[in-house]
Amino acid sequence: MAAMPFPKIMGVLNVTPDSLSDGGRFSSRRDAVDHALIMIDEGADVIDVGGESTRPGALPVDVDVELERVIPVIEGIRSIHPTIEISVDTAKAMVANEAVEAGATMINDVTAGLGDPLMFLCAASLRVPFIVMHMQGVPRTMQDEPTYADVVTEVYDMLRERVLAAREAGIREVWVDVGIGFGKTLEHNLTLLRNLATFNDLGPQVVGISRKRFLGSITGIDEPEQRDTATALMHALLLQHQARMVRVHNVKMIAELRKLYEALNL
Numbered sequence: 001m002a003a004m005p006f007p008k009i010m011g012v013l014n015v016t017p018d019s020l021s022d023g024g025r026f027s028s029r030r031d032a033v034d035h036a037l038i039m040i041d042e043g044a045d046v047i048d049v050g051g052e053s054t055r056p057g058a059l060p061v062d063v064d065v066e067l068e069r070v071i072p073v074i075e076g077i078r079s080i081h082p083t084i085e086i087s088v089d090t091a092k093a094m095v096a097n098e099a100v101e102a103g104a105t106m107i108n109d110v111t112a113g114l115g116d117p118l119m120f121l122c123a124a125s126l127r128v129p130f131i132v133m134h135m136q137g138v139p140r141t142m143q144d145e146p147t148y149a150d151v152v153t154e155v156y157d158m159l160r161e162r163v164l165a166a167r168e169a170g171i172r173e174v175w176v177d178v179g180i181g182f183g184k185t186l187e188h189n190l191t192l193l194r195n196l197a198t199f200n201d202l203g204p205q206v207v208g209i210s211r212k213r214f215l216g217s218i219t220g221i222d223e224p225e226q227r228d229t230a231t232a233l234m235h236a237l238l239l240q241h242q243a244r245m246v247r248v249h250n251v252k253m254i255a256e257l258r259k260l261y262e263a264l265n266l
Contacts, residue, residue: 003265006258008245010046010087011039012210015069016053033076040084043255046106048247049073049099050089054110054182056213066095071102078103087131091115093122100126108206110135110182112162124170131175131206132162136183146183152195155179156202163202175245177206181213189214193234196241204244209234211249225249232257 015032036047051069052061074086087106088099093116096107105128112132113119123130134155136146148154159176166174176199178192189212199205209215210231211224219230228250235246236257248254 003261004239004242006239006261007207007243008045009043009251009254009258010048010206010245010247011036011042011044011251012247012249013039013047013049013073014053015049015051015073029072029076032073033080036073036077037080039251040081042252043258044084044251046085046087046245047077048087048089048108049077049104050108051095052090054089056181063092063094066090066092067098070095071098074099074102074104091119093118097122097126100128104128107131108177109133110179112159113166114162120166120169120171123166127172129173129175130166130171131177132159132166133177133206133208134158134179134182146185146188148188151184151188151191152198155192156199159199159202174203175206176202176204177208177247180207180209184214186214186217193238196238196243200242205241206245206247207235207238207243208247210247228253236261 013032013036039047049070051066070088074088077084077086085106086104087108088096088104089108090096090099091109091111096119107123107128108131109115109119110133112134155178163174163176178196178199180189180192184192196205196207211227215227215230215234216222221227221230231248231250232253235254239261246254
């Protein structure tokens with residue numbers, strides 16, 4: 001039986017001053033575009049541009065601030081790479097609309113369309129793929145004692161409802177993300193990862209585990225930027241679940257994993 005294709009690699013580009021592992025490193029347009037070009041050369045299939053931190057404890061930013069952060073960067077990437085896929089990581093319909101006009105080709109919404117009542121209608125009119133993610137609560141408070149009776153069932157039911165709502169609004173291509181680290185304890189995260197294949201019938205699945213705190217809890221690695229090896233190893237262990245995209249900070253390492261996977265499965 002033929003092996004499943006390796007997931008697409010989505011490179012994370014945070015143009016924020018306060019993201020968990022790389023806040024402030026790419027806050028200038030030039031630095032952000034340069035880093036995107038590096039990730040593309042390393043093997044990224046998609047660049048995910050975000051102008052609002054979603055780390056635990058993060059506060060929302062005004063729409064004008066988010067626009068000032070992301071639009072010049074998307075325009076800069078698009079001016080150099082006319083065909084690269086660009087995702088905008090936003091929960092605001094206005095930002096999504098402006099980003100697509102600037103060259104974005106996908107919307108990645110950590111609120112699954114719940115953060116802005118206009119988001120689904122906006123995405124449908126733009127005719128771009130949309131990622132719905134599960135999050136319990138909001139970033140500011142999501143890690144304050146998250147609880148579930150059955151985390152797999154509850155996350156599945158919420159994502160299913162949001163997928164149906166997105167499709168009813170007219171969005172043709174809906175991706176799902178179980179939201180590792182977004183209102184989940186270590187055991188919640190591990191339970192979801194053990195059961196990732198359960199979510200594949202909802203739509204193509206994105207996995208976002210890169211540098212996250214649960215990896216540090218398991219390995220004892222405190223610094224997020226030192227968790228890239230753990231990230232790659234965990235992705236290798238998760239390949240059996242057949243996710244369609246992985247969202248990572250260290251594109252080079254995951255691209256090397258792809259080469260190894262493809263060499264074994266020729």
